[in-house]
Amino acid sequence: MTDLLSVHNLVKRYKQLTAVDGVSFSVAKGQCFGLLGPNGAGKTTTIEMMEGISKPTSGEVRLFGEPASRKAFERVGIQFQNTALQDYLTVAETLALFAAFYTKTIDREELIGLCSLGDFLNRDARKLSGGQRQRLLLALALINDPDLVFLDEPTTGLDPQSRRNFWELVQAIKHRGKTIVLTTHYMDEAETLCDDIAIMDQGRIVERGSPAQLLERHFDGVMVNLPATAVEGKVLPFEMLANRDRVEIQTTAVDAIVRQLAEAQVPLTGLQVKSPNLEDLFLKLTGHALRA
Amino acid sequence: MMSRLLAVFNARNKEFWRDRSSLAWNFAFPFLLVFGFYFIFGQGMPMFKVGVIGEQDAYISRPAFMQLSHIQFVPYDELETALNRARRHQIDLVLDLDRQLYWVNEESRNGYVAERLLVNADPDFNRRVVQGEPIRYVDWVLPGIIGMNIMFSSLFGVGYAIVRYRKNGVLKRLKATPLSAFEFVSAQILSRLLTVMLVASIIYFGSHWALSTLMLGNPFSLLLTLFVGALAMISLGLAVASRSRSEELTGGLMNMATWPMMGLSQVWFSLEGAPPTVQSIANALPLTHLVSAAREITTEGATLMQVSDHLLVLAGMTALFLTIAALLFNWDSDHR
Numbered sequence: 320m321t322d323l324l325s326v327h328n329l330v331k332r333y334k335q336l337t338a339v340d341g342v343s344f345s346v347a348k349g350q351c352f353g354l355l356g357p358n359g360a361g362k363t364t365t366i367e368m369m370e371g372i373s374k375p376t377s378g379e380v381r382l383f384g385e386p387a388s389r390k391a392f393e394r395v396g397i398q399f400q401n402t403a404l405q406d407y408l409t410v411a412e413t414l415a416l417f418a419a420f421y422t423k424t425i426d427r428e429e430l431i432g433l434c435s436l437g438d439f440l441n442r443d444a445r446k447l448s449g450g451q452r453q454r455l456l457l458a459l460a461l462i463n464d465p466d467l468v469f470l471d472e473p474t475t476g477l478d479p480q481s482r483r484n485f486w487e488l489v490q491a492i493k494h495r496g497k498t499i500v501l502t503t504h505y506m507d508e509a510e511t512l513c514d515d516i517a518i519m520d521q522g523r524i525v526e527r528g529s530p531a532q533l534l535e536r537h538f539d540g541v542m543v544n545l546p547a548t549a550v551e552g553k554v555l556p557f558e559m560l561a562n563r564d565r566v567e568i569q570t571t572a573v574d575a576i577v578r579q580l581a582e583a584q585v586p587l588t589g590l591q592v593k594s595p596n597l598e599d600l601f602l603k604l605t606g607h608a609l610r611a
Numbered sequence: 612m613m614s615r616l617l618a619v620f621n622a623r624n625k626e627f628w629r630d631r632s633s634l635a636w637n638f639a640f641p642f643l644l645v646f647g648f649y650f651i652f653g654q655g656m657p658m659f660k661v662g663v664i665g666e667q668d669a670y671i672s673r674p675a676f677m678q679l680s681h682i683q684f685v686p687y688d689e690l691e692t693a694l695n696r697a698r699r700h701q702i703d704l705v706l707d708l709d710r711q712l713y714w715v716n717e718e719s720r721n722g723y724v725a726e727r728l729l730v731n732a733d734p735d736f737n738r739r740v741v742q743g744e745p746i747r748y749v750d751w752v753l754p755g756i757i758g759m760n761i762m763f764s765s766l767f768g769v770g771y772a773i774v775r776y777r778k779n780g781v782l783k784r785l786k787a788t789p790l791s792a793f794e795f796v797s798a799q800i801l802s803r804l805l806t807v808m809l810v811a812s813i814i815y816f817g818s819h820w821a822l823s824t825l826m827l828g829n830p831f832s833l834l835l836t837l838f839v840g841a842l843a844m845i846s847l848g849l850a851v852a853s854r855s856r857s858e859e860l861t862g863g864l865m866n867m868a869t870w871p872m873m874g875l876s877q878v879w880f881s882l883e884g885a886p887p888t889v890q891s892i893a894n895a896l897p898l899t900h901l902v903s904a905a906r907e908i909t910t911e912g913a914t915l916m917q918v919s920d921h922l923l924v925l926a927g928m929t930a931l932f933l934t935i936a937a938l939l940f941n942w943d944s945d946h947r
Binding site: 393399401402405417420421422459 | 780
């Protein structure tokens with residue numbers, strides 16, 4: 320597959336702070352690539368260097384096989400994490416404003432249909448709900464019919480239903496053959512949308528692969544977890560990983576674990592058994608929870 | 612209830628005292644005003660204003676009239692300028708020391724009294740007469756009010772808007788499109804020019820229609836002058852807002868730019884006879900040139916050629932402010 324986007328040894332320093340420390344990866348055409356990590360991991364800084372919003376201290380960004388240029392950015396769509404829109408403009412006027420910036424644009428009606436904007440086209444953009452606003456911001460990112468779309472934490476702050484609606488939109492964009500780069504700290508979002516994932520922590524990529532590959536690589540079996548208070552002061556013959564107020568045990572033999580816990584007189588109230596997910600993986604890789 | 616009130620009272624006090632820029636401004640501003648006015652009007656207002664033609668210092672003994680107190684003597688290089696002032700009752704007498712002549716406007720009450728004082732002190736001066744209705748204060752102040760409106764609308768309308776856009780991320784979002792900084796800034800300038808010119812025209816022609824305010828010059832010359840002045844003001848707003856992301860700091864800078872102009876650019880009162888330092892400062896301010904040119908056109912019937920010095924200064928200031936704005940302009944809200 321052709322690489323639509325690639326970054327090589329990307330570094331961004333702010334005085335004493337190194338926000339991004341030698342990041343390299345590539346994204347193939349038609350893929351949804353996820354950059355995961357907790358707040359402050361360097362996701363937004365990395366994505367902003369790829370978007371051309373900020374300059375790397377060193378390293379290179381290549382778009383469509385060439386060094387990033389003004390011409391290349393005409394084929395890119397961007398949805399920022401936090402952005403305001405011009406005051407007193409309706410949704411329709413905001414779409415018209417942004418459409419005027421590009422030589423090539425997507426059909427207006429098609430865009431309105433794709434992002435479900437039809438019900439509030441004439442509403443002041445400041446008066447939209449969280450979900451409606453994110454749909455408008457996505458529409459602005461798609462207005463130039465881009466080949467590559469950057470979505471920076473697009474569902475942060477949305478209620479569960481709005482998040483799911485937004486995921487459906489992203490799936491629809493994927494089906495149109497667009498390449499998507501997505502940052503998120505929601506694991507379910509990454510598992511649902513992303514074909515390929517890079518996990519970032521403290522400015523570096525600590526793991527890379529598809530969600531299934533990553534879980535397979537790092538986990539064997541299931542996760543048994545208990546309230547941390549239940550095992551306090553107990554000496555148990557297996558490794559436990561602390562996750563906030565709970566402890567987790569990775570195992571392929573749940574029966575044996577439960578038996579050993581019972582023998583050690585650990586109360587089993589609150590015991591849960593679940594398949595490992597990316598959140599567990601992150602905890603394992605970095606030693607701290609993803610949404611810390 | 613009292614404890615809740617006190618808690619909010621304390622929190623608000625801390626907020627105020629810890630916001631250094633606003634605190635400094637709150638203390639410095641009234642002092643600046645008091646000292647400024649003391650400097651300008653420290654000597655008290657004179658009872659009469661007399662224009663003097665000729666080099667006063669060249670005379671070993673000046674006329675006895677000029678030794679009198681409470682009369683302000685304003686030097687003029689050109690007789691015609693002084694006579695125009697006397698015709699409009701802006702000065703009470705004109706003296707020509709070389710030729711021992713004086714001019715008085717017979718319709719001016721102050722002129723009558725000043726003439727009695729002169730004739731008593733120096734009977735050798737020969738009398739000449741000028742005629743003319745006084746300029747009403749409204750005629751005199753109208754260009755000042757329009758100029759002031761242009762200044763506030765341009766500086767705050769452009770400067771504040773850009774800082775707000777930068778702070779809330781609108782600029783960053785626009786940067787992510789093919790829109791260039793030049794296109795964005797030009798659009799801001801044109802939009803504000805349209806608003807400012809529309810408002811200024813309505814104020815001027817509305818007053819002219821409703822109050823029959825004076826218009827001795829060409830209305831198109833006035834519009835062109837206002838246009839050039841508005842460009843200078845908008846450019847100043849852009850320069851002030853080119854980099855800042857703090858509305859508080861920009862507000863302070865805007866106040867620092869506007870208040871000296873309010874005081875020194877002859878919006879409300881003439882600086883004729885004020886100390887030369889004050890006049891030099893006033894001449895460095897764009898509003899001074901905007902108001903002076905507009906006033907010369909409306910109250911003296913000046914042509915574009917006659918106010919071209921003011922227009923050239925405004926054009927030069929525009930170029931300077933735009934260069935500063937272009938060199939410093941920053942899209943980002945976060946230039947860490």
